[in-house]
Amino acid sequence: GTASGTERLTDINPGAGSSLVNEITVAGDRLYFRGDDNGATGVELWSVLADRTAPETTIDSGPADGETIGTDSSTFTFSSNDPGSTFTCVFDGGPAEACDSGTKTYTGLSEGPHSFQVTATDAPPFSNVEATPVTRNFSFDTSAPILRVGGRKKQKSPKLIRIKATCLDEACDLKATGTIKVKILKPNGKVKKTRKLKLKAAKSSPGAGRTVKLGLKLNKRATKLVRKVLTKKPSKAQIKVTATDKAGNSVSRNRTVTVVKK
Numbered sequence: 001g002t003a004s005g006t007e008r009l010t011d012i013n014p015g016a017g018s019s020l021v022n023e024i025t026v027a028g029d030r031l032y033f034r035g036d037d038n039g040a041t042g043v044e045l046w047s048v049l050a051d052r053t054a055p056e057t058t059i060d061s062g063p064a065d066g067e068t069i070g071t072d073s074s075t076f077t078f079s080s081n082d083p084g085s086t087f088t089c090v091f092d093g094g095p096a097e098a099c100d101s102g103t104k105t106y107t108g109l110s111e112g113p114h115s116f117q118v119t120a121t122d123a124p125p126f127s128n129v130e131a132t133p134v135t136r137n138f139s140f141d142t143s144a145p146i147l148r149v150g151g152r153k154k155q156k157s158p159k160l161i162r163i164k165a166t167c168l169d170e171a172c173d174l175k176a177t178g179t180i181k182v183k184i185l186k187p188n189g190k191v192k193k194t195r196k197l198k199l200k201a202a203k204s205s206p207g208a209g210r211t212v213k214l215g216l217k218l219n220k221r222a223t224k225l226v227r228k229v230l231t232k233k234p235s236k237a238q239i240k241v242t243a244t245d246k247a248g249n250s251v252s253r254n255r256t257v258t259v260v261k262k
Helices: 220-229
Strands: 020-027 030-036 043-049 057-061 074-080 086-091 103-106 112-121 134-140 147-150 160-167 173-185 191-204 211-217 235-244 250-259
Touching: 057 112, 057 134, 074 086, 074 112, 074 134, 086 103, 103 112, 147 235, 147 250, 160 173, 160 191, 160 235, 160 250, 173 211, 173 220, 191 220, 211 235
Parallel strands: none
Antiparallel strands: 020 030, 030 043, 057 074, 074 103, 086 112, 112 134, 147 160, 160 211, 173 191, 173 235, 191 211, 235 250
16 A cells, blocks of 8 residues: 555456455545455555444334324334344334344234334444334224214104214214114005115214214105005115224223104
8 A cells, every 4th residue: 555545446466466455444435445465466545435324214114103093003114214224123112122034023012002113223343323213103992982872763754864872982984774663554544564764874984972963864756655555554674883093992882762753
């Protein structure tokens, strides 16, 4: 080498021969190391600009941030923008553990909130550590919503039947389905047959504790038939209300409504 040192990014001895790299030192923003090809050419000093940029981790799959899942296991996959990085994972604030494969599975989760963190470190000799772990917060829930169903048990509208429903403890998706039985009468007033007509389903997505009205409708033809029958006989509607939470847990309640003449 020279007195000032020689900056090289190629082999000291081009060709089939190899050089021995040793005495690696980081000083300031540069990496210094000595190359020695066993005396064939000599010893030279190499200098490379040091890597001070930490890697960035991306969580590629797994529960989304804020998601509620309905199973007691979760698997995360993750990657770094810096090839050769290693990873450290932390679950629910526990001890850090190596997870260099880029995937981590947790089983036997308890119900409630959970937190997953992963941090990347790039390859030696710089070993820059990601400043802020990438985090996913999620929850595991197997409990169905607490559903309350109400409304008038006697109603006078043959076209629209209304049901009140409330998810008391959490937000939910509500769906009401049902049928109405209509008695077809003979001229003498006796029942000739009973027809079961399907009501159009009603849906809503209320927040926790919010009561909503679900209106189940009949089409025009069915409404006309029910209105005609109601002059002599009431009709009964069987309603089923189902509440489903974000984790997919569901519960149903049934209610009978008698439709009478106005």
